[in-house]
Amino acid sequence: MEPILELKHIHYAYHTPEGETTALCDISFSVDSGEFIAIVGPSGCGKSTLLSIICGLLEPERGLIKLNGKYLRQSTTNIGYMLQHDHLFEWRTVYNNVLLGLEIQHMLSAKTRAKAHELLELYGLKQFENAKPSELSGGMRQRAALIRTLVLDPDILLLDEPFSALDYQTRLTVGDDIGQILRQAGKTAILVTHDLSEAVSLADRILVLTPRPATIASAIPVTFHLEHDTPMQRRNAPEFKTYFNQIWKELNPYA
Amino acid sequence: MLELSTGQQHYLNQQRKHRRIVRVSRLAILLGFLFLWEFTANVGIIDSFIFSSPSRIALCFWEMALDGTIFMHLWVTLYETLVSFLLVTAISILFAVLLWCSLKLSEILDPYLVVLNSLPKSALAPLLIVWLGANHTTIIVAGMSVAIFGSILNLYTAFVGVDSEKLRLIYTLHGTKFHALTKVVLPSSIPAIISNMKVNIGLCLVGVIIGEFLAARNGLGYLIIYSSQVFKMDWLLMSIVLLCIMAMILYSLINLLEKLYYQKV
Numbered sequence: 001m002e003p004i005l006e007l008k009h010i011h012y013a014y015h016t017p018e019g020e021t022t023a024l025c026d027i028s029f030s031v032d033s034g035e036f037i038a039i040v041g042p043s044g045c046g047k048s049t050l051l052s053i054i055c056g057l058l059e060p061e062r063g064l065i066k067l068n069g070k071y072l073r074q075s076t077t078n079i080g081y082m083l084q085h086d087h088l089f090e091w092r093t094v095y096n097n098v099l100l101g102l103e104i105q106h107m108l109s110a111k112t113r114a115k116a117h118e119l120l121e122l123y124g125l126k127q128f129e130n131a132k133p134s135e136l137s138g139g140m141r142q143r144a145a146l147i148r149t150l151v152l153d154p155d156i157l158l159l160d161e162p163f164s165a166l167d168y169q170t171r172l173t174v175g176d177d178i179g180q181i182l183r184q185a186g187k188t189a190i191l192v193t194h195d196l197s198e199a200v201s202l203a204d205r206i207l208v209l210t211p212r213p214a215t216i217a218s219a220i221p222v223t224f225h226l227e228h229d230t231p232m233q234r235r236n237a238p239e240f241k242t243y244f245n246q247i248w249k250e251l252n253p254y255a
Numbered sequence: 256m257l258e259l260s261t262g263q264q265h266y267l268n269q270q271r272k273h274r275r276i277v278r279v280s281r282l283a284i285l286l287g288f289l290f291l292w293e294f295t296a297n298v299g300i301i302d303s304f305i306f307s308s309p310s311r312i313a314l315c316f317w318e319m320a321l322d323g324t325i326f327m328h329l330w331v332t333l334y335e336t337l338v339s340f341l342l343v344t345a346i347s348i349l350f351a352v353l354l355w356c357s358l359k360l361s362e363i364l365d366p367y368l369v370v371l372n373s374l375p376k377s378a379l380a381p382l383l384i385v386w387l388g389a390n391h392t393t394i395i396v397a398g399m400s401v402a403i404f405g406s407i408l409n410l411y412t413a414f415v416g417v418d419s420e421k422l423r424l425i426y427t428l429h430g431t432k433f434h435a436l437t438k439v440v441l442p443s444s445i446p447a448i449i450s451n452m453k454v455n456i457g458l459c460l461v462g463v464i465i466g467e468f469l470a471a472r473n474g475l476g477y478l479i480i481y482s483s484q485v486f487k488m489d490w491l492l493m494s495i496v497l498l499c500i501m502a503m504i505l506y507s508l509i510n511l512l513e514k515l516y517y518q519k520v
Contacts, residue, residue, distance in 0.1 A: 057426055081428075083423065084420075085420060087418075087424045089421075089438075089439070091445075103438070104430040148428075
């Protein structure tokens with residue numbers, strides 16, 4: 001089967017008058033449909049840059065990206081992107097925030113509106129549809145942000161440390177919550193994080209990046225033999241610690 | 256009705272007392288000032304020919320109200336101020352949007368805007384009279400000239416100060432620069448636009464009065480200059496009092512607008 005996403009020899013550098021900083025160096029990997037990939041690496045190594053390139057916000061200096069076999073520019077594959085902060089607009093209701101992407105992509109119709117209502121109900125935000133974002137808790141806000149992305153029905157979801165702004169307890173529940181939502185919907189997802197346990201509990205495969213300029217140090221497939229493969233179950237499984245330590249070693253080869 | 260605890264009751268009483276003291280003191284200052292003015296003018300401590308007096312001002316207003324001339328002057332100044340204010344608001348939003356759209360344009364024009372903003376606009380008024388003639392247009396342009404450059408700079412600063420991550424969100428949703436403008440920059444800048452309007456309404460009034468000083472046959476500014484030349488101090492002081500009231504009303508109108516906006520949000 002053809003991978004849904006393919007990156008080949010991606011190279012990217014930031015330019016300032018003071019000089020050039022290579023952020024990404026020869027990054028190649030591919031993602032299969034329905035796969036959940038986590039990318040971990042030291043902070044500032046260019047993880048977010050990589051997501052921006054996949055989303056088409058940044059143009060790589062060298063290398064190519066294919067989505068469903070087509071080049072990024074010609075591709076019609078829909079990419080969803082979830083940022084670190086929810087950025088719900090205070091001047092819109094929760095429901096209207098969810099519709100933002102549909103408005104921008106001229107996809108507002110009775111059908112998509114119904115879908116927005118359906119998702120809000122499914123993820124327990126029905127009674128907050130007409131509330132202001134400030135009336136929601138951190139976890140609910142992040143769920144609303146997820147719905148804003150999901151209502152566009154993306155083929156691939158890019159998650160840029162979407163839980164890191166939450167407090168620890170909310171982060172665990174929301175992380176598990178969203179992990180399950182994505183798995184049940186069979187979404188292909190790429191999660192960037194610096195939280196190793198988050199990566200192990202959610203991903204099918206973990207890519208470990210080196211410090212800048214980032215290259216892929218290793219790709220670690222993650223398999224748990226569990227009846228119910230949920231993030232919470234994974235955290236309690238014996239393999240969890242093994243994976244955690246393995247990735248920790250990859251990240252700190254000299255420690 | 257909820258039973259209030261004695262602590263809460265005490266707090267509320269304190270608050271009420273505080274507000275009452277503020278209100279009464281404000282009124283007392285005004286009345287005291289008026290009384291002192293009237294009294295000293297009547298007994299001859301100050302020369303009422305030079306300093307006028309509240310009763311003479313009121314009488315003067317009454318006379319001018321009877322033949323309707325004062326309303327004409329008031330209307331002219333109000334009309335010129337409102338037109339220049341509306342034009343300043345519209346043009347400065349438009350210009351700030353243009354500058355926001357193009358980093359190049361904003362960098363190119365920046366020194367010009369800064370120079371024009373720091374220029375004392377009263378220096379422009381004689382020039383405007385020569386170019387545009389002694390008419391309402393000149394005065395409206397004079398009113399605009401005082402406010403417009405600062406307004407553009409302020410709004411532009413507000414526009415570029417919008418959280419760049421919020422803009423990034425628009426781009427991750429595959430939006431364009433136009434979407435960034437209409438969905439993020441303009442809605443999030445409404446508080447800045449309103450506070451900018453508060454400054455502008457005052458500045459436009461200043462500009463209009465300067466314009467009327469130099470090139471008008473009616474309006475409060477004209478009345479002030481004319482009465483000082485013919486030494487009609489009652490007229491002059493009445494005009495200043497009316498100007499105070501007009502400025503206050505205009506400002507509170509914008510305040511009302513702001514309140515309405517925050518109630519809606």
